Amino acid sequence: MKKALYLLLLVSGAAFADDAALQKCRLLADAASRLSCYDAIPIGQATPAAAGVAAAPAAVPARTPEQAFGMEAVKKQADEQPKSIESAIAGTFDGWRPGSQIKLANGQVWKVVDGSEAVLAPLQNPKVKVSRNFFGTIFLEIEGTNQSPKVRRVQ
Numbered sequence: 042m043k044k045a046l047y048l049l050l051l052v053s054g055a056a057f058a059d060d061a062a063l064q065k066c067r068l069l070a071d072a073a074s075r076l077s078c079y080d081a082i083p084i085g086q087a088t089p090a091a092a093g094v095a096a097a098p099a100a101v102p103a104r105t106p107e108q109a110f111g112m113e114a115v116k117k118q119a120d121e122q123p124k125s126i127e128s129a130i131a132g133t134f135d136g137w138r139p140g141s142q143i144k145l146a147n148g149q150v151w152k153v154v155d156g157s158e159a160v161l162a163p164l165q166n167p168k169v170k171v172s173r174n175f176f177g178t179i180f181l182e183i184e185g186t187n188q189s190p191k192v193r194r195v196q
Contacts, residue, residue: 125172
């Protein structure tokens with residue numbers, strides 16, 4: 042029993058972070074500054090109670106390429122990609138079913154990846170809007186129908 046309690050205390054001490062420093066970081070409005078502040082908090086090192094409120098680090102060290110790995114793609118993807126594009130389906134379009142590939146006038150090819158299907162009266166060069174929702178799911182909105190299949194670009 043004593044060994045288990047000692048082990049529990051040892052493990053929980055490793056997750057200790059300075060509460061005052063956490064509170065200070067929480068108050069920062071800028072996301073990048075807040076993240077840098079959190080990253081600068083030493084983990085597993087208790088600060089003396091007499092030290093009071095911890096001061097913010099004077100200089101946050103620059104991230105190494107290893108620390109930044111993968112984050113550049115997330116930032117670029119969110120900043121550089123449009124939320125939607127507009128085009129048309131070249132020629133006659135009469136519907137879709139699961140797995141259908143739909144070629145747009147701009148040369149892009151989109152595949153229906155959900156279980157939806159629709160049989161439409163033939164449409165000539167219907168306008169389309171390919172849009173991404175809040176969660177990143179992409180839908181094809183087709184003029185002349187109120188259904189929007191979930192799609193993935195294949196070309």
